[in-house]
Amino acid sequence: xxxxxxxxxxxxxxxxxxxxxxxxxxxxKHIGRDIMAxxxxxxxxxxxxxxxxxxxxxDIAIQRLVASANEKGADAVVGIRFTTSAIMDxxxxxxxxxxxxxxxNK
Numbered sequence: 001x002x003x004x005x006x007x008x009x010x011x012x013x014x015x016x017x018x019x020x021x022x023x024x025x026x027x028x029k030h031i032g033r034d035i036m037a038x039x040x041x042x043x044x045x046x047x048x049x050x051x052x053x054x055x056x057x058x059d060i061a062i063q064r065l066v067a068s069a070n071e072k073g074a075d076a077v078v079g080i081r082f083t084t085s086a087i088m089d090x091x092x093x094x095x096x097x098x099x100x101x102x103x104x105n106k
Contacts, residue, residue, distance in 0.1 A: 001066045002076035002103075009076055009103060018074045018100035023064030027057045028091040054094065058082065061096040074100035 002009055061082070069077045080098035087093050 001069060001074075003062070003066060003069075003080055003098065004076070004078055005080050007079050009078065012076075013104040014076075014078070014101045015104050016102040018069070018072045018102060020097060021065055021068040021072065021074070021077055021100045022095060022097045023061040023066070023068060024093055024095040025057045025060040025064070026087050026091055026093045027053055057094040058096070061094045065096045065098065069098075069100040072100050073102070075103040076101050 002012075008014065062080075065077060065080070077098040077100050080096060083095045083097075085093050085095070
């Protein structure tokens with residue numbers, strides 16, 4: 001599956017728009033990460049535990065987006081965007097969305 005933040009795929013023509021596809025995951029903070037985050041707020045610097053958590057969440061959201069596109073018979077997903085939102089105290093959602101398309105066979 002080809003997926004891209006661009007609106008086109010170089011060298012390929014979009015022949016059909018299948019529809020909007022999404023993939024999301026809600027991640028909660030781990031108490032150990034919270035303690036380390038509190039310490040980093042004092043001394044400054046990257047909070048690696050949160051960076052890793054959000055990277056993992058983004059990867060899961062992309063996997064779910066691709067699975068949704070596959071279920072619809074798409075060849076690619078274009079115009080992928082990401083958004084986040086707080087669900088409740090201590091957790092957030094990562095949402096990936098884009099347009100599933102069929103491509104020409106050049």
